Amino acid sequence: MLKFQDNYVIAINFDVLRDTWMHMEFQKDRCRRFASFALVALAGLCMSSCANDSGKSRVPVLAEGATAYRVSTQSDFDALKPIVFSGGDQILFERGRSFDGVLSLQRNHVRPDSVITVADFGSADEARPVISADAEGMGIIDIRDSGGWIIENLELSNQSAIRSERHGIFVTATDSGTHKNFVIRNCFIHDVTGVLDDFNNGGIVFRVRGSTVPTKFDGVLIEDNEIRNISGVGIRTKSTWEADPDDPRGVDNPIGRHAHLNVVVRGNRVSDVTRNAIVIASADAPLAEYNVMGPRIATETTGNTLYNYATDDALIQYNEAFGNHGPAADKDRGGFDADYNSRNTVFQYNYSHDNNFAFAIMRKYGDGIYFHHNISVNDRFGFFHYGFYDDHAISNVVVSNNTFYSTHPNMMMFMNYGPLREPIDTTIVDNIFVFAGGGASWGSEPTAERGNIFDNNIVIGLEDPNYVDLMADPLISAPGDGGTEIDMADPRRLSGYRLCAGSPAIGTGRAGDNEVQTDFWDDEITTMNIGAYGGDGLDCE
Numbered sequence: 001m002l003k004f005q006d007n008y009v010i011a012i013n014f015d016v017l018r019d020t021w022m023h024m025e026f027q028k029d030r031c032r033r034f035a036s037f038a039l040v041a042l043a044g045l046c047m048s049s050c051a052n053d054s055g056k057s058r059v060p061v062l063a064e065g066a067t068a069y070r071v072s073t074q075s076d077f078d079a080l081k082p083i084v085f086s087g088g089d090q091i092l093f094e095r096g097r098s099f100d101g102v103l104s105l106q107r108n109h110v111r112p113d114s115v116i117t118v119a120d121f122g123s124a125d126e127a128r129p130v131i132s133a134d135a136e137g138m139g140i141i142d143i144r145d146s147g148g149w150i151i152e153n154l155e156l157s158n159q160s161a162i163r164s165e166r167h168g169i170f171v172t173a174t175d176s177g178t179h180k181n182f183v184i185r186n187c188f189i190h191d192v193t194g195v196l197d198d199f200n201n202g203g204i205v206f207r208v209r210g211s212t213v214p215t216k217f218d219g220v221l222i223e224d225n226e227i228r229n230i231s232g233v234g235i236r237t238k239s240t241w242e243a244d245p246d247d248p249r250g251v252d253n254p255i256g257r258h259a260h261l262n263v264v265v266r267g268n269r270v271s272d273v274t275r276n277a278i279v280i281a282s283a284d285a286p287l288a289e290y291n292v293m294g295p296r297i298a299t300e301t302t303g304n305t306l307y308n309y310a311t312d313d314a315l316i317q318y319n320e321a322f323g324n325h326g327p328a329a330d331k332d333r334g335g336f337d338a339d340y341n342s343r344n345t346v347f348q349y350n351y352s353h354d355n356n357f358a359f360a361i362m363r364k365y366g367d368g369i370y371f372h373h374n375i376s377v378n379d380r381f382g383f384f385h386y387g388f389y390d391d392h393a394i395s396n397v398v399v400s401n402n403t404f405y406s407t408h409p410n411m412m413m414f415m416n417y418g419p420l421r422e423p424i425d426t427t428i429v430d431n432i433f434v435f436a437g438g439g440a441s442w443g444s445e446p447t448a449e450r451g452n453i454f455d456n457n458i459v460i461g462l463e464d465p466n467y468v469d470l471m472a473d474p475l476i477s478a479p480g481d482g483g484t485e486i487d488m489a490d491p492r493r494l495s496g497y498r499l500c501a502g503s504p505a506i507g508t509g510r511a512g513d514n515e516v517q518t519d520f521w522d523d524e525i526t527t528m529n530i531g532a533y534g535g536d537g538l539d540c541e
Contacts, residue, residue: 063088063114070094070121071129077101087111087148091118096126102135104142105149112148115181120153128188132157139170139205147179147217157191163231166194168203173217175210180218182206187225194232196274197301202232203270206260208239208282214258216241224267231300234270234293237263239282242310242341248365249310249341250393259284259312265291272296276303277321285313292485294354295323302330304360307337308345316347318488324355328381329417332360335379338371338397340364340388346372349520351494353377353482357415358404360385363424365393373520373532375497376404377482382415382443383433389419397426401514403497403532405434405479412443413462420444425451430509432474432531435461456510458530474531475503477540491521501537505530 062068066088071077077099080091084106093099107116118141120129131140131154140156143149151169158166168189173179184204194201204222208215216239227234241258243249263286270277270293277293280286286308293305305321308314321335335352337360338345345368352358358376361369363386376383383404413433414423422444440462446452458470481496498521499505509528519525519534526536 062090063111065111066090066114068092071099072097074099077131084108085116087114087116089116091116092121093119093129093131093154095120095122095124095129098130098132101131101133102138102140102142103131104138104144105146106144107146107148115148115150115183118149118151118154128153128155130155130157132159134158134160136160136164136166139167141169142167143171145173145176145179147219148181150183150185152183152185152187155188155190157189158193159191160193163193163195165198165201166192167201167205168192168227168230169205171206171217173208173215175213176215177213178216178218182217182219183221183223184225185221185223189225189227190229192230192232194230196231199233199236199275199279199303200238202236202273202275203227203230203234204236205233206237208241208260211240211253211255214241214256215239216258216260217263218261220260220263222265222268226269228270228272230273232273233275233279233303234273234277235265235268236279237281237283237286238279242282250365251310251341260286263287265289267291270294270297271323272299274298274300276305276307278306279309280307280311280314281309283311283314286311286315288314288316289318290488291319293319293321294484297321297324298326298333302326302332304332304334304337305355306335307339307360308342309339310341311345312343314342314345316345317349320351320353320484320486320488322352322354322484325380326356328356330356331385331387331418334358334360334385335376336360336374338362338366338369340366340393342366342369344368346370348373348516349488350374351377351486351488352379353484355379357382357385359383359399360387361394361397361423361426362387363391363394364388366397367395369394369397371399372401372514372516374402375494375520375532376402376406377480377494377497378406378408379404380406380408380411382412384413384423385415386421386423389421392424394425399426399428400430401509401519401530401532403432403476403520405432405436405476405497407436407480409437410439410441411435411437412441414443414446416443422450423452427453429453429456430514430530431457432476432505433457433459433462434474434476434479436479437461439463456508456530458505470504470530472504474505475500475540477538491523494520498533498535498538499529499531500540503537505533506537
């Protein structure tokens with residue numbers, strides 16, 4: 001517990017921070033990000049209100065010289081429009097009240113190191129305050145070219161009879177330098193009628209434009225929000241400053257790399273979106289964890305549920321993605337996508353289920369893609385999808401120690417509808433693949449001629465007479481046991497995918513294929529196994 005003054009206490013979940021540290025030990029050069037994430041989390045907590053489990057809050061003590069604006073009526077709301085706020089100010093909306101209009105926020109240079117809080121006040125028995133409008137080209141909360149904002153405990157909608165570019169919360173900057181310290185927490189954002197196939201509009205969007213002054217965001221925490229009924233994307237970060245001129249990334253306009261820093265997307269609930277749930281782009285060392293995405297993802301166009309683009313050192317962990325499905329030939333309907341122009345991307349401890357397929361890997365430029373200790377259950381048509389079939393620019397791709405299980409019949413290991421989508425330059429080792437519905441095929445065989453290594457995997461249900469290695473029952477303890485909207489912090493989650501004692505997967509993993517210390521269930525890896533389980537086996541009799 002941290003205590004400020006005599007009446008303001010903040011609870012910090014150090015267990016979560018500790019676990020994040022433990023799961024990052026597998027790649028030592030990434031551990032530096034832990035300190036940044038901890039500082040972002042602490043800064044957000046120390047400058048914000050104390051939320052209880054229901055999302056109700058107490059307002060922090062007002063900084064000396066700052067102003068608290070308490071908004072209870074529409075007249076109060078309208079009076080905010082001309083105000084340029086100062087650091088430490090509070091803009092507080094009464095719970096149980098509704099307001100019409102856009103909150104276009106501006107700040108001056110008074111107390112530049114103090115954040116401005118936009119939140120709620122009033123009875124904890126009342127609902128969040130509601131702000132709604134028909135605001136084309138804007139967010140209901142709209143912030144331009146400034147930093148130092150905390151937004152929490154609000155309900156927002158941006159609805160129109162005609163779809164056009166619009167947002168729930170829109171933070172943008174153009175040719176204006178570095179903007180720091182943003183927290184968006186515990187907001188309910190819904191009914192945003194944006195452009196359905198445009199991932200630059202939607203629920204929460206952080207976007208940098210321009211080309212003359214290097215510009216970026218540093219310190220973005222998007223946490224515990226509910227986002228649904230969105231035309232566009234759920235959550236998105238993006239910048240024009242993605243690549244230096246000599247960078248091998250194939251961006252259209254390589255004006256220099258000034259990536260977003262300290263981006264954390266955690267604990268959000270995204271559903272009913274016409275495009276992707278979460279897109280993290282143009283960032284160095286971003287973290288996405290404990291997000292639940294589904295059902296009804298990409299409802300009116302195609303788009304993988306969560307993907308990273310033009311990132312370095314992205315870490316995607318403890319997320320659940322489900323309900324992204326359509327015709328088998330749809331190209332982008334996976335749970336997780338390692339998109340192109342990225343380096344050193346890790347997907348670990350995630351749960352994909354009931355999508356068209358589990359993982360997408362783009363064949364355009366990408367160096368260092370690692371999928372390990374994830375679980376896929378009842379994804380419908382295949383396990384992998386390789387995008388951009390006519391490119392050949394990925395390297396250092398490793399898929400190891402994952403468990404894939406599906407009861408759907410006639411699946412493909414590698415999705416291969418339409419243009420030939422062949423896996424390339426990928427090492428696939430120590431995985432369990434169970435096609436329980438039978439009739440499965442390769443789709444496209446992972447041949448050595450295309451730079452693939454497919455070795456030491458257990459494969460059940462694949463109808464290929466030439467594949468005879470490791471086809472014994474892996475003895476998954478309770479296959480089919482999955483669930484939806486599960487608690488990814490629960491050590492008992494998906495326990496049916498642990499292995500029984502005597503499994504041929506136990507003790508037969510290849511040494512050196514995976515250097516992490518814990519398995520999917522956060523248990524210490526005690527033996528080199530095939531699949532996502534790292535223990536000695538359960539007594540299943």
